[in-house]
Amino acid sequence: MKLVLVAPPWNNLYRPSIQVATLAALASEGHGDPITPVYAYLDWFEFAVGSLGCSPEEFVTVYDTIGEELYGLGVGDWIFGGALAASGAQGEEAARAEYAAFLREHGVAEELVTRVLGLREVAPRFAAELAGRLVATGADCFGFTTSFSQLVPALAVGKAIKDRAPDRLVLLGGANCDRPMGQAVMHAYPFVDAVVQGEGEGAVAAVSAAGSVADLTAAPGLVLRHEGALRVSLPTVQPATSAPVPRYDGYFERLRALPWSELITPQVALPFQMSRGCWWGEKMQCTFCGENGSGMVYRSKPGRQLTETLRTLTERHGVFDTYAVDTILARNDNGLSALADAEVDITTFFEVKANLGPKELGEMRAAGVTMVQPGIESLSSGALKLLRKGATSLHNLRFLVICQELGIDAQWNLLSAMPEESPGMLEEQLRLIPFITHLAPPSTVSKVRVDRYSPYFEKPDDFGIALRGPEKKYQYIHSGRDVDRSALAYSFEHEQTVRQADDAEMLALRRRLGARVGLWKKLHGQSRFSFRFGPEVTVLHDYRPHVGTGRYVLRAGDDQLFRSLVHGGRLMQAVGQVSEMTGTTEEQVHETLRTWAKRGWIHLEGKRGLVLALRDGMRDELGRALELRGESAQR
Known part of the structure; x- marks a missing residue:
């Protein structure tokens, strides 16, 4: 046919x-x-x-x-x-x-x-x-x-x-x-x-x-x-x-014939696909996610095909901006290392899991990844556990810190109103936000939805959810009298059947969270929090609006302690090393950590700590990426 x-x-x-x-x-x-x-x-x-x-x-x-x-x-x-x-x-x-x-x-x-x-x-x-x-x-x-x-x-x-x-x-x-x-x-x-x-x-x-x-x-x-x-x-x-490499000739032929094509052409990015399904969803599907429908089984092309695919697309169409439509970046054989070694000026986008570390993000930036969509969703470890994200607040903050250092645009959303959310989960984020206005803010703050194929939809009773039918928009979209909107709908109205906290209190906290994120967006452009390393000294510049404490010079044990928590470190190990080096007691070192945490210099979570400031190493972003990747910037 x-x-x-x-x-x-x-x-x-x-x-x-x-x-x-x-x-x-x-x-x-x-x-x-x-x-x-x-x-x-x-x-x-x-x-x-x-x-x-x-x-x-x-x-x-x-x-x-x-x-x-x-x-x-x-x-x-x-x-x-x-x-x-x-x-x-x-x-x-x-x-x-x-x-x-x-x-x-x-x-x-x-x-x-x-x-x-x-x-x-x-x-x-x-x-x-x-x-x-x-x-x-x-x-x-x-x-x-x-x-x-x-x-x-x-x-x-x-x-x-x-x-x-x-x-x-x-x-x-x-x-x-x-x-x-x-x-x-x-x-x-x-x-x-x-x-x-x-x-x-x-x-x-x-x-x-x-x-x-x-x-x-x-x-x-x-x-x-x-x-x-x-x-x-x-x-x-x-x-x-x-799946073959897509052929976009028809798109560009139509675009060239379009009056005012100059409004579109400079921003065109070529979609490609390296994998289908979600390896995290196979293991533990996020409670709210129905994105993969019947295609959750994870399958990935060999990593070597990434460079081949992007070469084919960019050379065929003369466009060097690309866009991965994968639900999640492959864990191991993803091809980024070979793409970085290819030294081509291709830029690309991936959806990623937010527990990636410095080496992985350095490799991504070296490969031309300039934008990512991490599944952050929350800055509360308790809320992340409810959502089955497999990450903690420290993971998400570390991700935002490194992306900011490398010039990677992190596009993420903040979710609330999930089943069993507590006032404490919202309050800890309200306390945290003033200290991280130098990091990329979320694009939106929204309530968790119940979408078809998600665990919330498939097993609502397990989460204390009662489905109330399709969202109201469907009565306008499918207006026929005999239409079964429940079968056509993807998103559903719902209410929680188990009350964990006072509704009025939770509503007030969510409104405060939305307002605080709005202020975060306004302050982000002027917020500065960075440090520079000397041979045996660290200089910290803290000019975050409303909470900044100015310029500090850290020496000796403070310098060592600070360095040990850059991009995350184990507290017990850091405290022991500083105590041994300076002769101070471990309690005195812990007191320093508590002081820094109150100032918002570091984030403490369990047995780990993370410096929230950005390293200003006086190198360009690609040079910094190569350093994190484990290579010399001089090649």
Whole structure:
């Protein structure tokens, strides 16, 4: 079958769709008929600018906000819902008024609400025009990748295709179609002919090679509408090596043809994938995480393929910024050492576990990793234990310290309101934050959600959680009367059935935490806390707003004690060495540690301590990375 794969809005403008590009690359390996990728989100960008009559510079911001920040309110999906509704003019007017009120209740600015309403009005015309162009290609099957806010845009275009050409197949895949959600989509939207549950390579290869629908009844992971019923084939777990290097030629061809492409091109980063699943989730899944769905089993490509993949992508497309879509960086054979040795000017991003040490982070920076998303989630060890993060507050603080030293942008979030959270967990973070304003603040502070596939969702009783149905946004996204929103939803309303603390007290503490993080963000740019080593002396510069104590010179035992806790050290060993060197008692050394902890110079946790100041070694970040990696900066 001739197959067209569509990446609908609201895919990130600056990222070619790795899902579409990877599956399209199967055709270059000789599997079946040609596969054509369509980057419809770039078409939508051009269409919306023209239809709204706004400047492209303004709409870039609107698009990014809807796609990246307002997913939790269902905005991107709702905009395309008008193409599916059959409620008439009066019903549409009521739907617009209700949803606008919903957005205002959640603090969305009036100007943006107006833009959302305007986009809803023009989206059906876009879906119709795109469907017309797709049908004109003569393709037999149209496949849509759907994750985050892409489901309803895909449905809107799919319905328009079936209205024009009922004999063509409409196929959906991606995160919104995993396990029961995919079959729920087919029940709710009868024009969808098939969905792919799980990974798509096997199913897409089968579609491409098929001569007719009858050839698809056993395609792996495919749920097919066949002979009046749904024919379900179980998905298969693909080895990571089965995925070809994505081909992004179609994205760049469309981008070059896009007016105002200069607004997007400088920020483009090429997605790639080295692994699937999560090795930590296999061992102990984080309580709130439903990200991997049915694909938790961890599989990784050999590390040597990292350099090969990035060379292929960057040389083919002339873009040196790259972006790993892996859930988590491989522990051992991850290829970073070879990439660092390659001495190329490629930059990249990885999601990582936050208990990485100096050597690992030094290697990452030497390999060109300039941005990471660590699973920090909290600065309270007690809360981290509740979340099953497998890390402590000291691990997370050490990670932030080293990233700041190396110029690695750490993008992280702070979570609260998890089951069994105590006032003490919030209070310890409130006390800590004024001392770490020189470190990267969290992007957001939010309550823990209950998402499908997470332990909170799968076993709510184990955590004292009562599920109360899908989040409210789904009544706007899927507005049909006979729609089973519980089967379609990914995020759910919930309440805790076991009260561990006074609700009013916890609410007040969470509000204080949010306010303190807001102040952290404001102060971060002016906060300075660093030290420099001399031969036998350390000079400390403490200019953190509100808590800074100025300049200090540490000598003899204080110098030795401070050095022993840089990037973390064992307290017993440090205290013993300083006591022996200076002849002071161990209690006197412990008193020094307590004084430093009160000043926020160090963080103490159990048997370990960590200097919170940043080393200002008068070297560039790469030189510092090479030092931490264990190499000489002089090569």
